Amino acid sequence: MRFLRLYKTFIIQHIKKLMEYRIDFLTGAMSFFINQVTNIVFIGIIFSQIPNLDGYLFYEIIFIYGFSLVPKGIDHLLTDNLWKVAWFIVRKGDFDKYLTRPISPLVHCIIESIQFDALGELLTGIILIVIASVKLSIKFTFVNVVLMIIAMIFGAVIFTAIKIIGAAIAFWIKQSGSILQIFYGISDFARYPATIYNSVIRNVVTYIIPFAFTAYYPASYILRGNNPLFCIGGVIVAAMVLLGISLIVWHKGLNAYESAGS
Amino acid sequence: MKKISDFINLYKPFTKAGIQSAMAYRTSFLCFALGQSIYCFVMYFIWKAVFMSSGESTFMEFTMADMTVYVFLSNLVGFLTNSDSTDNLADEIHDGSIIMRMIKPVNVDYSILTFEVGNKVMIITCIFLPVMIGVEIYRYAVLGYVAFSIVNFLIFVVSVVLSYLLSFYLNLIFGYLAFFLLNIWGFSILKGSIISFFSGALIPLAFFPGIVRTIFEQLPFASIIYVPTMIYMGKYSALELVFVLSKQLFWLVVFVVISRMIWGWAQKRLAVQGG
Numbered sequence: 198m199r200f201l202r203l204y205k206t207f208i209i210q211h212i213k214k215l216m217e218y219r220i221d222f223l224t225g226a227m228s229f230f231i232n233q234v235t236n237i238v239f240i241g242i243i244f245s246q247i248p249n250l251d252g253y254l255f256y257e258i259i260f261i262y263g264f265s266l267v268p269k270g271i272d273h274l275l276t277d278n279l280w281k282v283a284w285f286i287v288r289k290g291d292f293d294k295y296l297t298r299p300i301s302p303l304v305h306c307i308i309e310s311i312q313f314d315a316l317g318e319l320l321t322g323i324i325l326i327v328i329a330s331v332k333l334s335i336k337f338t339f340v341n342v343v344l345m346i347i348a349m350i351f352g353a354v355i356f357t358a359i360k361i362i363g364a365a366i367a368f369w370i371k372q373s374g375s376i377l378q379i380f381y382g383i384s385d386f387a388r389y390p391a392t393i394y395n396s397v398i399r400n401v402v403t404y405i406i407p408f409a410f411t412a413y414y415p416a417s418y419i420l421r422g423n424n425p426l427f428c429i430g431g432v433i434v435a436a437m438v439l440l441g442i443s444l445i446v447w448h449k450g451l452n453a454y455e456s457a458g459s
Numbered sequence: 460m461k462k463i464s465d466f467i468n469l470y471k472p473f474t475k476a477g478i479q480s481a482m483a484y485r486t487s488f489l490c491f492a493l494g495q496s497i498y499c500f501v502m503y504f505i506w507k508a509v510f511m512s513s514g515e516s517t518f519m520e521f522t523m524a525d526m527t528v529y530v531f532l533s534n535l536v537g538f539l540t541n542s543d544s545t546d547n548l549a550d551e552i553h554d555g556s557i558i559m560r561m562i563k564p565v566n567v568d569y570s571i572l573t574f575e576v577g578n579k580v581m582i583i584t585c586i587f588l589p590v591m592i593g594v595e596i597y598r599y600a601v602l603g604y605v606a607f608s609i610v611n612f613l614i615f616v617v618s619v620v621l622s623y624l625l626s627f628y629l630n631l632i633f634g635y636l637a638f639f640l641l642n643i644w645g646f647s648i649l650k651g652s653i654i655s656f657f658s659g660a661l662i663p664l665a666f667f668p669g670i671v672r673t674i675f676e677q678l679p680f681a682s683i684i685y686v687p688t689m690i691y692m693g694k695y696s697a698l699e700l701v702f703v704l705s706k707q708l709f710w711l712v713v714f715v716v717i718s719r720m721i722w723g724w725a726q727k728r729l730a731v732q733g734g
Binding site: 220221222223224225227228229231232234235236238239242243246247248249250251252372374375376378379381382383385386389393394395398 | 486487488490491493494495497498500501504505507508509511512513518519640642644645646648649651652653655656661662666667
């Protein structure tokens with residue numbers, strides 16, 4: 198209860214800030230929209246010349262693409278502050294303030310901001326999924342939908358865990374934004390079927406930095422009924438293992454943290 | 460002659476400072492390059508799958524080797540022509556330190572430009588040359604002959620210089636927006652996505668249908684990434700080359716004039732608080 202009350206206060210503060218920078222919010226949302234259009238036009242152009250991509254139809258690719266936006270969007274909405282930790286909060290010595298508060302520094306960092314631009318991502322993702330599902334006439338059962346939602350939530354946890362690890366590296370080297378950027382960049386691979394990559398990349402995005410579980414595998418279960426134990430169970434396992442590792446790294450980092458600045 | 464050597468003497472310290480700053484931030488800079496190359500590989504595999512699925516050797520007149528060169532080269536050109544002047548200028552305008560540039564006996568845009576050139580020296584040696592050599596080795600392995608043409612390369616260099624200047628002045632104009640707006644973060648991001656769509660960074664403009672393609676090719680953004688990349692690949696005839704290079708020059712002049720006009724006007728109403 199205390200946590201929810203706190204969270205409400207934080208969100209209200211954040212909305213005030215948002216109102217102050219309305220134009221920023223609008224232009225940010227607009228640019229996000231252009232990016233999505235670019236990617237979909239790209240997929241459209243490819244499919245104007247070929248009937249399928251590695252056996253996947255246009256709307257199946259759109260479905261996977263839309264699916265990939267949802268976990269990414271959930272994570273973006275809730276934990277965007279971790280980027281700031283990686284880029285400058287630690288470097289400028291501003292992290293000290295989190296250490297003096299009576300809540301866990303990690304929780305405080307995360308709930309401090311809520312990134313409403315991400316709603317654009319979520320909305321686009323959901324719209325694409327719906328359009329693709331209608332065109333492909335996918336049969337949604339109760340079990341399907343529940344598993345899909347579970348996969349999306351745990352997919353978001355995969356993103357968050359990777360961001361926690363990336364941000365925690367800043368405790369040792371002061372600024373880890375660019376390293377986090379690389380980790381995060383690997384999520385680009387998840388937007389397309391993992392089968393199009395060579396075995397090295399496929400194994401990396403499946404077992405090491407498991408972004409393939411944030412979109413391709415769960416989507417392939419919905420689309421093709423591929424092994425649910427691997428496709429959905431894998432998301433949960435990957436998310437929990439990664440979250441565990443990220444918490445260990447974060448706490449080790451906190452112990453190693455020495456304030457910068459003056 | 461004397462004028463040129465005066466110019467070099469005046470701005471050499473800026474370039475030197477640019478190189479030093481690039482050295483200081485080399486880790487984050489190399490990580491950024493690495494992140495970008497991941498993206499190139501995603502594109503490479505998508506195109507590979509496209510060619511496998513179509514079963515044909517060309518996609519809209521591009522071979523797989525062409526596509527690979529395009530993906531990597533367009534990213535390199537993006538690196539070479541990218542300019543941080545929007546954000547740097549906006550920061551200086553907000554905290555008032557722009558005044559430090561104005562009281563020096565130098566031209567504001569040249570001083571930012573020559574600083575960035577220092578940065579580019581680092582990009583050319585650490586990123587551009589190694590990747591370009593890699594691309595050429597790939598091309599040789601796939602095609603079985605040396606496809607690299609020194610003439611194309613020299614024209615490419617001219618074109619990249621023009622597109623960098625073009626992108627620099629475009630960014631400068633966006634930076635000057637900070638005189639009128641409180642916060643230009645959103646605009647800066649918006650500018651990034653517009654450029655990446657219309658410049659052909661993701662999709663070669665040649666793939667767009669008829670009229671759309673013609674329109675896109677006339678816009679200044681095409682001159683930033685698409686034109687130099689296509690020149691490198693030798694996709695233009697001699698006549699087309701003259702045309703695309705003059706188009707680059709035309710847009711450059713337009714942007715220089717606009718930026719000078721805004722600057723002249725903003726200077727009069729600039730008020731710096733505190734000090």
